Amino acid sequence: MELLKNRIIKDGKIKEGNVLKVDAFLNHQLDIELFEKIGEEFKRRFEGKEVTKILTIEASGIAIACIAARYFKVPVVFAKKTQTKNIAGDVYTSKVESFTHGKVYDIIVSKEFLNVDDKVLIIDDFLANGKALLGLVDLITAAGAEVIGAGIVIEKGFQEGGKTIRDKGIKLESLAIIKEMSVEGGVIFS
Numbered sequence: 001m002e003l004l005k006n007r008i009i010k011d012g013k014i015k016e017g018n019v020l021k022v023d024a025f026l027n028h029q030l031d032i033e034l035f036e037k038i039g040e041e042f043k044r045r046f047e048g049k050e051v052t053k054i055l056t057i058e059a060s061g062i063a064i065a066c067i068a069a070r071y072f073k074v075p076v077v078f079a080k081k082t083q084t085k086n087i088a089g090d091v092y093t094s095k096v097e098s099f100t101h102g103k104v105y106d107i108i109v110s111k112e113f114l115n116v117d118d119k120v121l122i123i124d125d126f127l128a129n130g131k132a133l134l135g136l137v138d139l140i141t142a143a144g145a146e147v148i149g150a151g152i153v154i155e156k157g158f159q160e161g162g163k164t165i166r167d168k169g170i171k172l173e174s175l176a177i178i179k180e181m182s183v184e185g186g187v188i189f190s
């Protein structure tokens with residue numbers, strides 16, 4: 001998606017440790033006009049697929065998922081991150097290792113909001129090593145629901161997540177795929 005790629009080049013900031021900061025439009029200040037274009041593009045890429053629910057993870061996936069949901073006309077469910085040890089039995093749970101913080105945390109979704117009839121599209125801001133996405137897939141599988149695919153705004157193609165997800169046969173649509181990035185050389189897309 002050219003508009004998105006141009007915005008990453010204009011406003012993205014490359015940090016140590018393979019982290020791309022996009023706080024100016026995606027992760028802190030939110031450019032809703034851009035989000036609308038992103039939502040429209042996800043709809044186009046999953047055209048013809050039946051989707052009953054969008055699943056994302058707090059916090060940065062929520063806003064994108066909500067705008068995308070306007071095009072799919074379905075509810076958004078977001079997995080909550082928790083460090084609670086004793087999780088009640090009325091939730092589906094999985095463990096995720098955070099790429100940006102290096103910690104392992106539990107993600108949960110109430111059983112009330114994911115069920116066996118659901119056809120779920122996962123939406124998230126970034127794909128790095130794929131742990132967040134795999135955690136969400138776990139929750140959907142535990143519910144007996146169907147994974148329709150995953151829509152990612154920025155995939156860091158030089159990390160393993162994209163391959164892991166595609167190897168599982170999941171339809172993965174990333175709107176910008178970064179082939180390489182460095183402080184000196186900037187961002188290069190696939």
Ligand code: 5GP
Pocket residue numbers: 018019020021022027060097098099100124125126127128129130131132133156161
């Ligand atoms: P993964 O689980 O695929 O390793 O990492 C995905 C999650 O980590 C995303 O939900 C995103 O919040 C965060 N993340 C991973 N890489 C980056 C990055 O380069 N920049 C930002 N802003 N977030 C990232």
